[in-house]
Amino acid sequence: MNGALPFIAAAALLALALGFLARRGKDMSLEQWTVGGRGFGAIFVFLLLAGEIYTTFTFLGGSGYAYGKGAPAYYILSYGTLAYVLSYFMLPPIWRYAKEHRLYSQSDFFVRKYDSPTLGVIVAIVDIVALIPYLVLQFKGLGIIVEVAGYGAISSTVAIWTGAIVVAAYVMVSGVHGSAWTAVAKDLLILIVVIFLGMYLPHHYYGGLASMFSAIEQAKPGFTVLPPHGESLWWFSSTVLLTALGFYMWPHSFGSIYTARSARVIRKNAIVLPLYQLILLFVFFVGFAAILQVPGLSGPNIDLALFKLSVKTFDPWFVGVIGATGVLTALVPGSMILMTAATLIANNLYRALDPSADDRRVSLMARLLVPVVALVAVFFTLKGGETIVALLLMGYSLVTQLFPSLVLSLAQRNIATREGAVAGIVAGVATVAVVSLTGANFHKLPWLPPEIQDLNIGIVALILNFIVLIVVSAVTRQAAEPARVAAE
Amino acid sequence: MRNIRWIAIIPFLALIIGPFFVNRVDPLILGLPFLLAWIVVWILITSLIMAVIYAADPANRGNES
Incomplete structure (x- = not known):
């Protein structure tokens, strides 16, 4: 038993408790379960849409990218911002149409607009192929976080199984309500932890941002600007454009639009989300601070930069708090992906095969599919080798x-x-x-x-x-x- | 006033074309490399631009339908 473990365990219990409580006072029809009865106000919609920004990928990957590659990491800041600008104009019509026709999934949207069940099946398959690796990534991240932040006391395999069971349980019970409630805890924690780390570490090790970036420039000239070849300006601009267009094509982000109470809720969020995204800047600072303090990580290990530096700097209990935050960054997006994938299979594949199925049957089916999808993802997380990495790189391009x-x-x-x-x-x-x-x-x-x-x-x-x-x-x-x- | 929504193009120019002109470290702005500072400043301006568009948009006035 070490000082970090109680915090990590508390995060899992908190997620489970909030996830179950979220169900209270609602009859869980398909409409409640998957799109929150289309009654979410600005804050919940904000948290669901913001859920996309802080996944384990940004927590570990954002700092790791800054650590390992430097300036190319900036693209993560830029593409989100442009996606939010687009969202102001693109999302309200989608929301209105979905409400009018009582749509549940992204695939439904295509079925209706193009009056083509075939297109719906194609979209559902593309979505699922893109979502599963994304879920695997969250589980993988969870395993890494718990293993490192718990000082090796819990193996990543145990962490992955536990996380998968927790998230599957509360998604089955509460659906998108569970995601929204746990997102509140996650975003509060991440705000505090990331801003603290991003301010403290550069000051602690370098005496300030300016001296940190000067030290990096001295050790690795040109690291904080885009290189002339490879991940160059041309790479940067084309990637920012492409990922900005693809941002809301992720079916779980697309689906969170449906939860909004009004179109105005969505437009309001287009003002705030760019600012909120700036918190990623602090994630980058952590990665940059790690360059000269924990040098030598390479390949996939660059993703460990944040935790290696934290373990070096802080007492175990605080590493536990960071670990707890990391656990929530995996569980919340994981829950949305899980729910979206289960809805797609039940509503757009199963119902396409058996058009006589009513909402009740589809709803039951979706919930029963949650543990199945979770199991498939756990399987790939533990067994998957190169193939899953290839699939993952494809995911973004696929939904785009x-x-x-x-x-x-x-x-x-x-x-x-x-x-x-x-x-x-x-x-x-x-x-x-x-x-x-x-x-x-x-x-x-x-x-x-x-x-x-x-x-x-x-x-x-x-x-x-x-x-x-x-x-x-x-x-x-x-x-x-x-x-x-x-x-x- | 409806035409004011076209200012939404500015963030795209600033964040996609802009980096070609500001890809350098010095001068550091508030401690940040110039390119990073450019991106951060434009994110702040983008939020402002969206607030202006929101305020000018008749869809956001009166009762919500």
Whole structure:
């Protein structure tokens, strides 16, 4: 028993308690369970949308990226900000349409807009393939955090199993209400802990930010600006653009829009979320502070920078508090992903096969699927090797492929047809798959100018997707036109 | 007043095109490398821009539908 463990255990118990309490006073219909009865005010919606910013990926990965790669980490700050600007204009129409038609999932949106159950199944499959690795990432992060912050007293395997059971239990009981309640605890803790770490560590080790960055510049010249090649300016800009477009295409983020009580709630959040995101700056400071204090981490181990530095600096009890925060950053997004994946399978795959199933059956099905999805994710977390890493890198690019047909469908006159949307998404997803699995990139084409070589290859899939969508839509519309005239 | 929403383009220019002109360490601004300071300042301005758009948007006045 060491000083850190009680705090880590308390975090898991707190999540479990809040997760169960969240159910009180609600009859858990599918509408309550998955979209909170469409009654969430600004704060809950804010916390659900902000949940995307502080996952284990940003907590460990954000500091690790700053530690290992320096300036390229800044992209995380930029793309979120631009996604929030887009959200002001893009999300209210989505919310309104979802409310009018009582939609539960992102896939439902496509089914309705394009009047195509087939498209709904395709979108659901793309979503699930992207979500599972994302859940695996949260579990992996959880294992690392508990093992390091608990000074090795709890193995990561035990931590992963415990975390999976806790999160599956409260998601089954409370659905999105559980995510919202636990998000309150998570965001409070992370605010305090991250701001403290980001202010304290640079002062403690360097006497201030300016002297810290000067010391880094001296030791590693050019580390805090973008390099001329590789993750260069061209990489940075193309990645920021691509990820900003893809941000709200994640089905669990898309689904949290549905929980809003009004469109105004969503617009208000577009003002506050960019500011809230600045807390990531403090995560970067921790990573930068670690560069000269715990040197030598490389490869995947750069993600340990935050905890290695914390263990070196603080008493065990405070490492426990940081660990507890880390546990919540894994559980909250994990719960949203779990609920979204279960809803997609029940509502968009199962119901597509058996259209006679009513909401009650689908709701029951979704809840029973929660532990199944959790088990699959635990399996991949413990057994998965390289494949899961490849899948994970694909996730963001995959969901981004939904952007063109989604945005076009918001226009008053949608120029995309059902066939065009299907063809575009399939073309984009296939490109992403081929590129990810073969490890292709522009650097393999040495005749290209170096600027183009550095571009994020995801751009290619998106452009291809768009071209196929436009061409197929034009062709199918032309073919449909005479038929429609005849019918009139 | 409806046209004021076009100022939403400015953050895109600042954060996607802007870095090409400010990719340097010095001068440090409030201790931050210049590029990082540029991004942080533009995030603050972006929030302000969204507040202006919100205030000017007739959809946010009166009773919510």
